Amino acid sequence: xxxxxxxxxxxxxxxxxxxxxxxxxxxxxxxxxxxxxxxxxxxxxxxxxxxxxxxxxxxxxxxxxxxxxxxxxxxxxxxxxxxxxxxxxxxxxxxxxxxxxxxxxxxxxxxxxxxxxxxxxxxxxxxxxxxxxxxxxxxxxxxxxxxxxxxxxxxxxxxxxxxxxxxxxxxxxxxxxxxxx
Numbered sequence: 628x629x630x631x632x633x634x635x636x637x638x639x640x641x642x643x644x645x646x647x648x649x650x651x652x653x654x655x656x657x658x659x660x661x662x663x664x665x666x667x668x669x670x671x672x673x674x675x676x677x678x679x680x681x682x683x684x685x686x687x688x689x690x691x692x693x694x695x696x697x698x699x700x701x702x703x704x705x706x707x708x709x710x711x712x713x714x715x716x717x718x719x720x721x722x723x724x725x726x727x728x729x730x731x732x733x734x735x736x737x738x739x740x741x742x743x744x745x746x747x748x749x750x751x752x753x754x755x756x757x758x759x760x761x762x763x764x765x766x767x768x769x770x771x772x773x774x775x776x777x778x779x780x781x782x783x784x785x786x787x788x789x790x791x792x793x794x795x796x797x798x799x800x801x802x803x804x805x806x807x808x
Contacts, residue, residue, distance in 0.1 A: 634769075640747055651676070652672050652676065652708070655671070655672045655675055655676070656672055658671065658675075658733065661729075661732035661733060661776070662728075662729070662732065667708060668712075668721075668725075669710075669721045670708055670726065671729065671733075673707050673708035673709050673721070674710055674721050674725065674729045675730075675733070676708065676727055677692075677696050677699075677707050677720060677721060677726065677729055678692050678708045678726055678729075679702075680695070680699075680703075680707065681695035681696060689723055689726060689730075690723055691729040692723070692726050693721075693722060693724075693726055693727075693808075695725025696720035696721060696723075697720055701717070702717050704718040704720055705718060707748070721759065749776075749777035749778055749779070749781075749783065749791055750778050751777070751778040752775050752776065752777060752778075752783060753775070753776045753777075753778075754773065754774070754775050754776075755773075755774055755776065756769050756771060756772065756773045756774070756788070757771070757772055757774070758770070758772075759771075759772055771787065771788050771789070772785055772786070772787055772788070773785070773786055773787075773788045
């Protein structure tokens with residue numbers, strides 16, 4: 628099971644070699660593609676980079692991500708790794724439903740570990756928790772996430788915890804620092 632969701636995760640935690648790959652697309656290439664081989668039009672890395680660019684541009688929903696991708700210029704799609712098709716080599720961005728399916732199928736724990744900072748280089752780590760907004764499904768509880776952040780502000784890792792922990796009967800979540808000498 629994935630440590631952040633109820634999906635089955637088939638990826639091991641990334642090694643130091645995976646985290647030290649300097650380019651983001653190189654790191655993303657180490658993720659296994661959860662889709663079946665038949666019918667894949669867009670590479671996994673291209674779909675993930677398209678979604679990331681859309682979110683950085685302000686998209687806050689799957690529909691907004693798909694709309695950003697549809698309106699992206701051809702040179703932006705080329706940089707994201709979208710292949711050209713036809714005699715004119717026109718690049719067609721992934722559809723909204725493709726982006727949604729890929730983002731829901733990719734292991735969030737493996738993705739978070741792969742993109743997180745290396746904890747061995749941090750002088751101190753801060754641990755904090757939060758309840759993910761919009762994560763409640765039906766009558767089920769909302770997702771509670773626990774994150775470790777380096778002193779430089781880079782996320783080291785984030786995992787889903789079963790419930791909020793209460794300190795001294797309150798909702799206080801202390802910010803813990805661990806000094807490494």
